[in-house]
Amino acid sequence: MIEPGQLVLLISQKGKRYLRKFEPEGEVHTHDGMLLMEDVRKAGFGQYVRTHLGRPYLVLKPTLHDLIKGVKRQTQIMYPKEIGYLMLKLGIGPGSRVIESGTGSGGLTTALAWFVGETGKVYTYERREEFYKLAGKNLERVGLAQRVEQVNQNIEEGFVHTGADALFLDVRTPWEYLHNIPGAVIPGAMCGFLLPTTNQVSDLLRGLEDGPFADMEVMEILVRRWKPVADRLRPDDRMVAHTGFLVFARYMEEPKEDETPAQPSEEDLAREIDEAASEDVGSADNG
Template structure:
């Protein structure tokens, strides 16, 4: 029995998808006729219901993946391969407060709102009014708007918020806004960036090197799909070869404090904070990076 207010995903035998919030007594008007939400609620997830024209629809509990696929978009949106990694690196989870800009169509905003839960907060900046409105509608539709504070403002003018746990910039010239970060996040906060060209990556790295940032990282994520055929197993013929470069840095108040002669070092070198290959290192019990806890 599905509860009112829960999101449901309805899929026709042709693959047509309808994302709705369950309402007692409600109806869904599909290309194949009308579905009664009460019948959907009674059937339950993973079951089939029929329209008044007798067409079968599968009822599913949508995953975040489904929600993001359903975002109405007027901009390029981020791919799951980058989004998942981002959550790990930025430390996003239930209770996190995160600042994002620009909002765009709200694809990443949806993911951030999903993961911060009801105890967290997403603050998202967008200077274009049309995107601001579009994202608002998208968030409303998937029932996550209450976790998001949308701001229709150019971040050139700075961020209005402070003390965020993490920050993500998906803008064309992020190096122009680095100066606004210290007032927006807590010291030690992780900052992420997504950029399509290597020229932009170079420009951003120059900005980060000049500012209060440490642990710089640049990486790409590639997903290689295989044809799921047991006896003729092989990779797909083609794949997505490029979406963007992910850049990460930690905001540090004193990233390069130098030791005084005859005194103890006050700061820590970048190399001490960032293990060369943090994700990829085969880690064993005697790993020098292993925590002493």
């Protein structure tokens, strides 16, 4: 049963897609004629409904992939191939609290909001007001706005939120903001970054090496699809190749002075060497 407010994906025979919230009295106007939402409800998910001109449309419950593809954009959004790995690497799940900067059109924000569930929260920062407003509309459109707190400010001023489980920056010069991360996340939190060029990655790595970060990883994800024809199975002529570098690092809180392991004295080192030498001689005699 399709409930009021539930998202519905309508697909024509030519592949045209319409993502709509179900409203019992609603209508969807297409190039193939008008669809009544009441007819959509009667048909149900996985079935076909016809426009007033008799053209069939498939009724589907949208997946996260569908929601991201349907984002209205003024900026380049992250590809699903990066988003999937990013979610696993950052450990995003129900109840997670995650900080994002560089909201853009809200593609990644949508995915984060989907994964944190009703008990988690996404705090997303965007300095440009036009993108801030667009992302808000996209989140409202897919019913995920309540899981997201938007902040319209530049992160050079720091982060308003603290104690996040993970952090992701999609900004041009992330190394300039690394000093703000310790106050925003918990110790041991995974941090991710997206950058398009190698020189930017090098600058970021230098910053991470100088800061309280460990477990650095740099990678790119390539996807090559194959033509799904059993008798002519071969790769597509085009592929989604390089779209950006993903960089990951774990924030490690620097140990306090009283928690720093004591360094052995020269006398202790000499004693350990003598004891080790005695054990080696004893083993040789027994042999």
